Structure formats: C-alpha cells, structure tokens
Amino acid sequence: MEKSRKEKIKEKLTFKYRFVVLNEDTFEERFSFKLNRLNAFVFGGIFSVLLISLTILFITLTPLKEYIQGYSSSEMQKETTDLVYKVDSLNQILSVNDLYIENIQQVLKGEIKRVTFNKDSVLRQFQIDEIDFAPSSVDSLFREEVEQMDRFSVFQQAKKNTDIVFSSPIKGQITEQYDDQEKHFAVDIAVDQDTPVKTVADGTVIFTGFTADTGYVIVIEHGQGFTSIYKHNASIFKEQGALVKSGEVIASAGSTGNFSTGAHLHFELWNDGYPVNPTNYINFD
Structure with missing residues (x-):
C-alpha cells in the first residue's frame, strides 16, 4: 500500500x-x-x-x-568619517592644551620651582641666597660692551620685532617700575577700587584663579611668545579658555592678596618664558 x-x-x-x-x-x-x-x-x-x-x-x-530605513547615505558616511578624524585631532589638541594649562597652573601655584622672584613674581625656584651673582671681570666687560651696542640682556628687554600692538590695561599712576635688579618683573599701577582692567591684546585666557599672596589672577596668552599677567584684582570676568579681544574688560582692579597694600594693578608681560619690561611695549600715560 x-x-x-x-x-x-x-x-x-x-x-x-x-x-x-x-x-x-x-x-x-x-x-x-x-x-x-x-x-x-x-x-x-x-x-x-x-x-x-x-x-x-x-x-x-x-x-x-538610501531610502530604506537602517541604511545611511554615502554623503552621511563621508561626513561621519570626516567628523571622526576631526574629533580625534581635537582630542589630541585638547590633551596638549590641558598639559600646557596644568603646567602653567603648577608654575603659578609655586609647585614648579624655576627662578626666585620677588613677592609678586609668577615663578619660584630656588633660594636666592644659594646663588653667587657676583660677575667676573670678563662678564663685566662683556656686559658693558653689549650695553654700548644698545643691545639687551634677557631680563632687561625682549625682542621688539613683533606684529602685536599692545594697549594699556588700565589708566593710572605707576607707583613701582619694572626692576630686574630687585626682581620686580612688573609695573604697579595705582587706581581706584573696581576700575575696569582691560586685556592688552587679542588672546586666550589660560589661567584664572585666586592665591593667598596675589589675590585674583588672570593670565592671557597673546601669541608670538607673549603672555600678560594681571594680579590683585577685585574680581575676574573671564573664564579659562575664553577668547578675548584687545581692550576688552577682563577684571576689576582691587587690593586682594596678602602682598597688596592698596588698590592697584600688578601687570607683568612675558616673552618666550622670560619677563620683559612692559613700558618697552605699552604707553601707560
């Protein structure tokens, strides 16, 4: 069957x-x-x-x-790939900037010791008593020859060949001049309390903070190796990472910090890691 x-x-x-x-x-x-x-x-x-x-x-x-749900267009895939590369590049740049800012903060807080400055200086290194500053006869002759040639030492002047035009951060009377012999690498300008403090040139804010000695401090990087520092402020109006334009108000003057004896602005200008005389670049009158 x-x-x-x-x-x-x-x-x-x-x-x-x-x-x-x-x-x-x-x-x-x-x-x-x-x-x-x-x-x-x-x-x-x-x-x-x-x-x-x-x-x-x-x-x-x-x-x-591309019209079927779940598939992405070729243009979108290309844009996504470009964005991935850009994000990776930005992450690398941010890592470098974070490391740079971290080092700047350590310098400003005195955790990295490089040079012994006076009470208002940014960097602190070793005990000045341990260093013999007595110049030799050869060194004295060399210094005299350089001064006669109208040149400069590292701590007296910096290169004036720069495209940056600096403006005055504040109007007032200079009560203490820049003096590299006394290790006072700044100019102190006496002003009224809460007088607006302006940035001397376009730049990026790389540090803002408060220290017991110098009060409210803001540091701005301007390019071509120049960095400006503003101390003893009553308050700060910008945050770290902010972009500022020349003449823009960044803080108000005050008398914060243990080293301040009255309302004034302690202004420093640095070039390639060395302090320079601000009056060589800025007219404070």
Missing part, C-alpha cells in the same frame, strides 16, 4: 498537462505547451531565487538603498 502511495505522488508530479491558447472566435489554436507539476515547482523556485537575487543586487548597487 505504501508503494502505491509513492507511485501516486510520483504520478501526480510527473503527469503532463497540455496548455493550449485558442482564438476565442474561431477556436483556432495559437500555441500550446506541456508542463507537469514537478517542472512548475522547479521553474517557480528558480524564478523566485533569481528575482530575490536581482532585487538584492539592485538595492545594494543603486542609491535606492
């Missing part, structure tokens, strides 16, 4: 049917063909596979795929 069932199934699959197309009016035969169920299944399967394959290729190789 089992055998007869298989034979019946095989007979159904292989039984041939003849399909004829006739003219409706004349009943004339146009064409005909024979087909069994097995052939229909085979042709149907092949046709389905080809149709699915062609559809997949058409969607994959044409812009049509």
Whole structure:
C-alpha cells in the first residue's frame, strides 16, 4: 500500500498537462505547451531565487538603498568619517592644551620651582641666597660692551620685532617700575577700587584663579611668545579658555592678596618664558 502511495505522488508530479491558447472566435489554436507539476515547482523556485537575487543586487548597487530605513547615505558616511578624524585631532589638541594649562597652573601655584622672584613674581625656584651673582671681570666687560651696542640682556628687554600692538590695561599712576635688579618683573599701577582692567591684546585666557599672596589672577596668552599677567584684582570676568579681544574688560582692579597694600594693578608681560619690561611695549600715560 505504501508503494502505491509513492507511485501516486510520483504520478501526480510527473503527469503532463497540455496548455493550449485558442482564438476565442474561431477556436483556432495559437500555441500550446506541456508542463507537469514537478517542472512548475522547479521553474517557480528558480524564478523566485533569481528575482530575490536581482532585487538584492539592485538595492545594494543603486542609491535606492538610501531610502530604506537602517541604511545611511554615502554623503552621511563621508561626513561621519570626516567628523571622526576631526574629533580625534581635537582630542589630541585638547590633551596638549590641558598639559600646557596644568603646567602653567603648577608654575603659578609655586609647585614648579624655576627662578626666585620677588613677592609678586609668577615663578619660584630656588633660594636666592644659594646663588653667587657676583660677575667676573670678563662678564663685566662683556656686559658693558653689549650695553654700548644698545643691545639687551634677557631680563632687561625682549625682542621688539613683533606684529602685536599692545594697549594699556588700565589708566593710572605707576607707583613701582619694572626692576630686574630687585626682581620686580612688573609695573604697579595705582587706581581706584573696581576700575575696569582691560586685556592688552587679542588672546586666550589660560589661567584664572585666586592665591593667598596675589589675590585674583588672570593670565592671557597673546601669541608670538607673549603672555600678560594681571594680579590683585577685585574680581575676574573671564573664564579659562575664553577668547578675548584687545581692550576688552577682563577684571576689576582691587587690593586682594596678602602682598597688596592698596588698590592697584600688578601687570607683568612675558616673552618666550622670560619677563620683559612692559613700558618697552605699552604707553601707560
């Protein structure tokens, strides 16, 4: 009985049917063909596979795929790649800036000791008593020769060949001049309490903070190796990382810090890591 069932199934699959197309009016035969169920299944399967394959290729190789949810456009992929590279570059720049700012903060807080300045200086290094500043005879002759040639030492002047035009940070009377012999690498300008303090040139704020000795301090980097420092402020109006324009108000003058004896601005100007005389670049009158 089992055998007869298989034979019946095989007979159904292989039984041939003849399909004829006739003219409706004349009943004339146009064409005909024979087909069994097995052939229909085979042709149907092949046709389905080809149709699915062609559809997949058409969607994959044409812009049509961009209209399907889940696919991103080629332009979006390009923009995403560019953004990834930009973010990576910015992360590297931020890492360098963070390290630079961290070092500046350590210098301003006295954690890095490089040079012994007076009570208002930014950098502190070693005990001045440990250093022998007595010049030798050769050194004295050399210094005299350099001064006669109208040149300068590192702590007296810096290069004046700069494209930066500096403006006065505040108007007032200079009560203490820049003096490298006394290690006072700044000018002190007496003003009224809360007088606006302005930045001397375009730049970036690289440090803001408060110290017990110098009160509220703000440091601005101007490019070409120049950095300006403003101390003993009553308050600071800018945050670290802010971009400032020349003449923009950044703080108000005051008398904060243990080393201040009255309302004034303690202003320092540095070039390539060395203090310079601000009066060589700025007219405070």
